[in-house]
Amino acid sequence: MSDSVTPAAPAAPTDFIRDIVSADLASGKHQRIVTRFPPEPNGYLHIGHAKSICLNFGIAHENGGQCNLRMDDTNPAKEDLEYVDSIQEDVRWLIGGWADQSIGLKPVGASPAANPVADGVDYHLSAVLPAASEGQQLEPFFASAYFDQIYEFAERLILKGKAYVCDLTPEETERYRGAPDRPGTNSPFRDRSVEENLDLFRRMRAAEFPDGKRTLRARIDMTSPNVWLRDPILYRIRHTEHHQTGKRWCVYPMYDFAHCLSDYIEGVTHSICTLEFEVHRPLYDWILEALQLARPLPHQYEFARLNLGYTVMSKRKLLQLVNEKIVKGWNDPRMPTISGLRRRGVSPGALRDFAYHIGVTKYNGLTDVAVLEKAIRDDLNRRAARRMAVLRPLKIVLTNIAEGETIPCEAVNNPEDPTSGTRTLHLTREVWIEQDDFMETPPPKYFRLRPGGEVRLKYACIIRCDQVVKDASGQVTEIHGFADLTTRTGQPNSGKKVKGTIHWVSATQAISAEVRLYDRLFTEEEPEKDGRDFKSVLNPRSLEPVTAHLEPSLAGATASDRFQFERLGYFCLDADSRPGTPVFNRTISLKDGWAKAQS
RNA sequence: UGCCCGAUGGUGUAACGGUAGCACAGCAGACUCUGGAUCUGUUUGUCAUGGUUCAAAUCCAUGUCGGGCAGCCA
Numbered sequence: 001m002s003d004s005v006t007p008a009a010p011a012a013p014t015d016f017i018r019d020i021v022s023a024d025l026a027s028g029k030h031q032r033i034v035t036r037f038p039p040e041p042n043g044y045l046h047i048g049h050a051k052s053i054c055l056n057f058g059i060a061h062e063n064g065g066q067c068n069l070r071m072d073d074t075n076p077a078k079e080d081l082e083y084v085d086s087i088q089e090d091v092r093w094l095i096g097g098w099a100d101q102s103i104g105l106k107p108v109g110a111s112p113a114a115n116p117v118a119d120g121v122d123y124h125l126s127a128v129l130p131a132a133s134e135g136q137q138l139e140p141f142f143a144s145a146y147f148d149q150i151y152e153f154a155e156r157l158i159l160k161g162k163a164y165v166c167d168l169t170p171e172e173t174e175r176y177r178g179a180p181d182r183p184g185t186n187s188p189f190r191d192r193s194v195e196e197n198l199d200l201f202r203r204m205r206a207a208e209f210p211d212g213k214r215t216l217r218a219r220i221d222m223t224s225p226n227v228w229l230r231d232p233i234l235y236r237i238r239h240t241e242h243h244q245t246g247k248r249w250c251v252y253p254m255y256d257f258a259h260c261l262s263d264y265i266e267g268v269t270h271s272i273c274t275l276e277f278e279v280h281r282p283l284y285d286w287i288l289e290a291l292q293l294a295r296p297l298p299h300q301y302e303f304a305r306l307n308l309g310y311t312v313m314s315k316r317k318l319l320q321l322v323n324e325k326i327v328k329g330w331n332d333p334r335m336p337t338i339s340g341l342r343r344r345g346v347s348p349g350a351l352r353d354f355a356y357h358i359g360v361t362k363y364n365g366l367t368d369v370a371v372l373e374k375a376i377r378d379d380l381n382r383r384a385a386r387r388m389a390v391l392r393p394l395k396i397v398l399t400n401i402a403e404g405e406t407i408p409c410e411a412v413n414n415p416e417d418p419t420s421g422t423r424t425l426h427l428t429r430e431v432w433i434e435q436d437d438f439m440e441t442p443p444p445k446y447f448r449l450r451p452g453g454e455v456r457l458k459y460a461c462i463i464r465c466d467q468v469v470k471d472a473s474g475q476v477t478e479i480h481g482f483a484d485l486t487t488r489t490g491q492p493n494s495g496k497k498v499k500g501t502i503h504w505v506s507a508t509q510a511i512s513a514e515v516r517l518y519d520r521l522f523t524e525e526e527p528e529k530d531g532r533d534f535k536s537v538l539n540p541r542s543l544e545p546v547t548a549h550l551e552p553s554l555a556g557a558t559a560s561d562r563f564q565f566e567r568l569g570y571f572c573l574d575a576d577s578r579p580g581t582p583v584f585n586r587t588i589s590l591k592d593g594w595a596k597a598q599s
Numbered sequence: 600u601g602c603c604c605g606a607u608g609g610u611g612u613a614a615c616g617g618u619a620g621c622a623c624a625g626c627a628g629a630c631u632c633u634g635g636a637u638c639u640g641u642u643u644g645u646c647a648u649g650g651u652u653c654a655a656a657u658c659c660a661u662g663u664c665g666g667g668c669a670g671c672c673a
Contacts, residue, residue: 014613040673075672170671179669181601215671225602227669236671255673279603279668302604304666309610315673357622359612361605364666368610371623381636416636447634456632489632501632567633594634 012062015360017301021059021270030269030296033065034104034127036141037091038072038259041083041243043315044330044337045090047351047372048306053094054355055303056272061099068104068127068266070141074258076242084243086330088140090338094348101130104266105138111145112265120156122294123149123265143253143262144244150253150261151205153291154216154234158197162290163234164190165200166217173215176222177230183223184230190219204237207250211237216251220286228283232256260284263298271298274305275362303360309369310520311336312527312534326538327521333574333585334521334542344518345562345572345587350379366526376588380562380570385413385420388458388551389565390505391515393432394476398463398483401429406506409489411459414564423553427460427483430507432549434567437502438479440468443598447500449479456501458566461494462487503566510549513582516574517544548584557582564590 024030035056039045045053060067069091073079095103104127112125123146128138143150157163166189168176178184192200201216203209216235224230234257239250253261263271271284281300288297307313312321318335321327330337333344341351354375358367388411401407407427413420438449449455454464460483467480486493521542527534550565557563557573564570569589576583 019615038673042673072673078672173671174669177669179601182669183601184669212671227602230669233671238671252671254671259673275604276667277673281603304605357611359622361612363605363611365611368623371611374623377635386633412632415633445634458632460632462632494632498632500634503633564633564635567635569635590633590635592634597634 013058013356013359015303016362017055017270017272017303017360018059018062020301021063024269025063032269033060033063034068034267034269035060035065035272036068036070036104036263036266036268038070038143038262039087040072040075040078041080041087042075042078043083043319044086044335044339046313046315046318046338047308047311047336047341047354048313049090050094050338050351051306051355051358051360052272052274053091054352055360057095057099057102058355059270059272060102060104065269066102066104066127066129067099068141068268070143070262070266071244072255072259072262073142073144073242073244074253074255075238076240076252077238079243081243084140086339090342093342094338094351096348098348098352104129104141105133106141106145108137108139112149114149117294119292123152124267124295125265126267141262141266142244143258144242146258146262146265147245147249147253149265150258151251153261154253154257155198155201156291157218157234157287158201158216159194160290161194162219163216164192164197164219165204166190166215166231166233167213168215170212173233177227178222180225180227184227186222187217187231190231201235204235205249205251207239209237211239213237218257218283218287218290220283226279226282228256228280229286232283256280256283257287260287260298260300264288264293264295267295268298269296271300273300273302275302275364276305278302302362304362304364306358307364307366308336308372309366309525310522310527311369312522317534320535321521324535326535333516333518343575343585345380345570345585346376347379347383347562350376353379369520369525373588377570377591380564380587382416383414384562384564384570386411386415386566387554387563388425388503388505389515389554389568389571390432390434390503390510390549391517391546391565391568392435393549394435394438395430395478395507396433396463396465396504397430397478397480398427399429399466399480400482400485401427403429405429406509407460407485407488409459425459425551426506426509427457428506428508431457431504432507432510433457433502433504437500438465438476440476445597447594448502449500454498456487456498457483457504458501459489460504461485461489461491462496462498503568505549505551507549509552511552511555511582513548513550513554513584515546515548515571515584515586517546517586518542519544550582550584554582557584562587 037056057067112123114121215233217231220229331339409425462484464482469478524537570587571584574583574585
């Protein structure tokens with residue numbers, strides 16, 4: 001019933017990246033695999049990150065290696081401590097009970113060691129795995145923990161004549177870069193002497209210049225067909241306080257410079273990222289090769305990011321939903337964030353199962369949400385305790401049951417799990433049934449209650465509808481009926497066949513609760529198709545709160561419990577619950593063949 | 600009229616020169632005290648055109664279509 005009871009992982013997945021890893025192990029290129037998961041702490045992790053986590057930690061786990069958790073925090077203007085905390089929580093939750101022993105972390109405050117090598121020093125910072133932590137305090141890796149080393153690498157590049165300080169303005173830099181189909185032109189500062197470059201770079205660091213005044217650039221080839229090789233900027237001046245390094249720096253390395261070096265420092269073997277970085281790979285390799293480093297170099301491999309139907313995936317857009325209060329926060333159960341899915345009641349095992357089923361390729365496709373929904377339902381079907389709940393109540397009075405009389409009914413907790421036992425429900429004179437489960441003039445093949453018709457109350461008995469009571473406007477207000485107690489579950493007549501079986505809750509014993517019915521956030525599978533604004537296709541019914549009647553045992557629900565409200569869907573207790581006033585989230589509805597047939 | 604990457608049923612993915620398979624979705628049926636679950640069956644596919652080969656989804660060429668790349672973002 002709890003998240004810790006996750007199903008065994010399916011057969012080890014294979015994909016083109018795992019093939020490369022296996023080949024590298026087989027050839028002896030690597031003895032041990034080191035991957036990394038390197039989010040920028042500028043937003044919450046989402047299900048697309050979950051795919052990457054499952055890939056990177058999966059590869060580490062399957063090969064007895066490690067996956068370093070690293071904050072890629074080289075742009076203090078966009079980052080925040082709130083995000084470094086949420087990222088850690090989400091990663092730990094997702095890998096918990098699976099690859100949690102493969103996570104590479106570092107001792108709090110640790111920075112790379114400088115080891116003497118033939119022509120200088122080499123920087124290396126090894127991970128500590130949970131099994132070897134011996135009680136030391138660990139924290140994620142941070143690119144910002146390598147700022148000293150990365151800076152020093154930059155000076156080395158200058159010394160080798162492979163980097164220079166450029167005084168071009170941002171606008172000029174853009175103009176000089178040319179265009180994809182038009183070569184760039186050399187910066188007039190490209191041929192400064194090593195001494196001048198070194199002096200200027202040190203003065204950049206010493207805060208002698210304002211933001212944007214100068215940059216450090218790699219000296220590669222302004223005519224390269226790959227624009228990322230046209231003397232890319234390595235360092236920029238930013239007089240901004242950093243959430244980790246405070247005011248120590250006013251120059252910050254760019255992604256391309258920091259990332260490959262961070263990988264190198266940590267001894268990463270396989271640096272796996274998404275397709276948009278494919279054109280950066282030559283630069284990744286150029287920097288590492290230009291530095292003539294002592295240890296084996298990491299290599300970058302790219303896979304297609306996840307695109308999921310009926311959702312948006314970029315942190316920028318998710319932030320917009322949060323900021324504009326379209327949702328209640330990053331962990332709103334409608335969000336595709338890991339924290340949102342967690343609050344919604346989705347287990348880490350379901351997410352991993354999803355990742356397994358979608359695979360890893362370089363094809364940029366659109367994954368059907370049905371695959372996610374299937375993974376969520378499969379998981380919950382196995383684990384969720386069955387309970388009775390009526391979301392949209394209609395009262396039925398069983399006239400042959402006396403007021404105050406309670407008839408015990410034994411109910412199975414989970415037919416999928418023989419060890420889950422049973423519980424006792426009580427049939428009373430007045431019970432709630434679902435409004436949908438009665439129709440005065442039903443269409444063909446409607447199996448539920450109708451005037452004069454019969455239906456079974458699950459785990460109780462067959463009832464008959466004798467009288468339909470309406471108000472002045474013609475609305476059905478209640479139904480009077482007869483309970484055939486001889487057909488009670490376990491009684492001799494219990495085998496009597498009726499077409500329909502419905503759920504119910506005793507009106508005198510029910511507790512009430514707010515139940516939040518969630519639906520997809522967007523009405524279109526591709527919210528941004530043809531450049532349309534995703535906010536123009538928001539689903540106005542993505543959240544529908546109802547006041548429901550629940551069987552009394554649900555009063556004892558805890559946060560880790562997972563329930564199936566019979567015939568309705570899977571539900572869990574929400575954090576907004578207060579003693580005596582529970583709030584439940586619908587994680588996902590049950591498949592509804594009848595509803596589908598009607599549509 | 601630049602460079603890089605990709606293309607297998609409706610969707611996602613496998614087949615690594617030798618029978619096009621799996622999952623999801625769909626459809627049909629069985630079963631059912633959840634119109635759930637389960638089980639059975641089933642429709643639908645190699646972007647195109649050439650070439651290499653006894654044999655091509657796979658190798659080669661050309662084309663078509665799709666994605667990415669011109670932040671002092673990552």
